[in-house]
Structures are given as C-alpha cells and as structure tokens.
Amino acid sequence: MIPPLERQALTAGPYRLTPLAQGDARDLLALFSDPAVAEFMDINPLVNFSEAREIVDWARDMAAGNRGLRWAIRRADDPRLIGTVGFNSLELERGRRGEVAYDLERAHWGRGVMSEILPYVMAFGFETLGLHRLEAMVTVGNIRSCKLLERQGFTLEGRLRDHAYWKGRFWDQLIYGRLAD
Ligand SMILES: CC(C)(COP(=O)(O)OP(=O)(O)OC[C@H]1O[C@@H](n2cnc3c(N)ncnc32)[C@H](O)[C@@H]1OP(=O)(O)O)[C@@H](O)C(=O)NCCC(=O)NCCS
Numbered sequence: 134m135i136p137p138l139e140r141q142a143l144t145a146g147p148y149r150l151t152p153l154a155q156g157d158a159r160d161l162l163a164l165f166s167d168p169a170v171a172e173f174m175d176i177n178p179l180v181n182f183s184e185a186r187e188i189v190d191w192a193r194d195m196a197a198g199n200r201g202l203r204w205a206i207r208r209a210d211d212p213r214l215i216g217t218v219g220f221n222s223l224e225l226e227r228g229r230r231g232e233v234a235y236d237l238e239r240a241h242w243g244r245g246v247m248s249e250i251l252p253y254v255m256a257f258g259f260e261t262l263g264l265h266r267l268e269a270m271v272t273v274g275n276i277r278s279c280k281l282l283e284r285q286g287f288t289l290e291g292r293l294r295d296h297a298y299w300k301g302r303f304w305d306q307l308i309y310g311r312l313a314d
Contacts, residue, residue, distance in 0.1 A: 135225065135262050139196040143204065145253035148246075150204035153192040153217065157205045158185040160214035169239050173275035175299040192219075199223070206237070206250065215241050218254055223262065230266035231258050235281075242277065251285050259313045269309045272297070279307065287311040 143150040153161075162185035165171055171178045179185055192203040203219035216237035223231045233254060235247055258264040269287060271278045279289070287309040295303035 135199060135223075138199050138202040139193065141202060141257075141261075143253060143257055144209070145206075145250040147209055148250055149207050149209045150218065150250070150254075151207070152196050153189050153203045153205050155186065155189050155193075157214055158182060158189050160205070161185040161188055161217075164214065164216065164236065164238055167239055170236055173272040173278065174236070175297065177300060195221075201231075203234070204254075216247070218247070218250055220258065220262075223264075225262075228266065229264050230268060231262065231264050232268050232270065233258070234269070247281055248284055251281070255285065255311070265313050267311045270296070271307045271309060273305045273307060279309075282309045282311075285311065 139152055141152065159182065162179050162182055165174075165176060165179040165185065165188070168178045176184075176188075192201075195201040195203070201220045201222050203217050203221075205214045206216040206218055207214055216235065218235040219233070220231040221234045233251070235251070235254075237247055255267060258267055267287070269278075269282050270293075271282070273292070283289075288311065290308045290310050293306045293308055296306040297304040
C-alpha cells in the first residue's frame, strides 16, 4: 500500500515540493505559456487560464486516485512556483514502476536545479512508493532532458517510433530506465 498521494509534500534540499493545487494555476500559465518550455511536451504553449486549471485538475485527479503525483516546485524561501516534477503514471500491480516527468521555467535552466531535485524524487519513488523501476519518456531532440537523466544514472533503452501523437503529428520518443540499486 502506498500513502495517499494527494497529501504528500516533499523537501528536496532547498526546494519545497507540494502537490499541484488550483492556487498554482496562475503560475502554471506563466510556466507553460513559454514556447521553449512546451517545445518537447504534449501541450501547445498555454494561452489562457482555463488551460492551466485543466492541468491542475488532471494532476489532482491523478493524485486523488493514487495513479501519479505532480508537485509544484518552489524554493523554500520564495513563494513563486518555478516548475513541476512528479510521476505521470504508476504501475503497482503488474510491475513496480513509475514514469517521472519534470519541467522548469526557462530562467532556471542551466543551473543544476532539476539535477538537485530529482534524486529526492527518485528516492521518494524507490523508498516511499516501493518502486523497482523508474522510467522517463523523452521526445527526440530534448537534449537537456536526456543529459539530465543520464547524469541521474538512467540508461537509454530504446527509441519508440511514432510513440506519441500531439500537435498534429507523431513523435518518436526515447525511453530511459533506472532500476532500484
Ligand atoms: C528538462 C529540464 C528540466 C532540464 O533543465 P536543466 O537546467 O538543463 O537541467 P539540470 O537541472 O540538470 O541542469 C543542468 C545544467 O546546469 C548546469 N549545472 C550547474 N550546476 C550544476 C550542478 N550542481 N549539477 C548539475 N548541473 C549543474 C549543467 O552544466 C547544465 O548546464 P548545461 O546544459 O548548460 O551544461 C529543462 O530543460 C526543462 O524544463 N525543459 C522544458 C520541459 C521539458 O522538456 N521537460 C522534460 C520532458 S521529458
């Protein structure tokens, strides 16, 4: 049994991770309206507040059903949301695996922020959720994401041809995996 995910906050070094809530929607709109942030994601850059609210609803439903969890990322000393991170899916019956996902405001790229946070998220997956395998799906071309995963000990396991469909076309995706030590 895993704990109720909708109430799971996490401290990740100097960062505070809290389950996405409707109060985060305005900051999410700012985050995901940046075309650079959305480039390799399954969304077009957001243009209105209701789209941000839908993302929060998706995250809250997932957490309420213990199917996944998406946290807002803030520095502990600053109320501004700077990104999100979490588990897009969890398989706890026919496996023990979770898919990690993450994003940061562009102003915070290139400083090791996600590299600092991800070990805490991975430890939460392996220890609190009892996962055996973490995976990540990366759209081909998202080099920053590949480098981040490789630094965290993920292995490139393959290229899934036309694995995703969004923005009117199919996309190849890379699958990365890391097993519990
Ligand atoms: C994916 C994403 C989070 C990666 O961000 P990032 O800042 O490159 O990742 P990291 O936190 O690992 O930082 C690494 C960078 O910080 C630098 N850095 C500085 N201090 C560091 C430290 N202590 N540890 C690691 N890296 C450090 C590294 O040199 C590297 O910079 P470089 O690529 O210019 O060499 C970011 O590009 C993003 O939000 N993209 C949009 C959303 C997205 O595509 N999400 C992924 C979907 S699969």
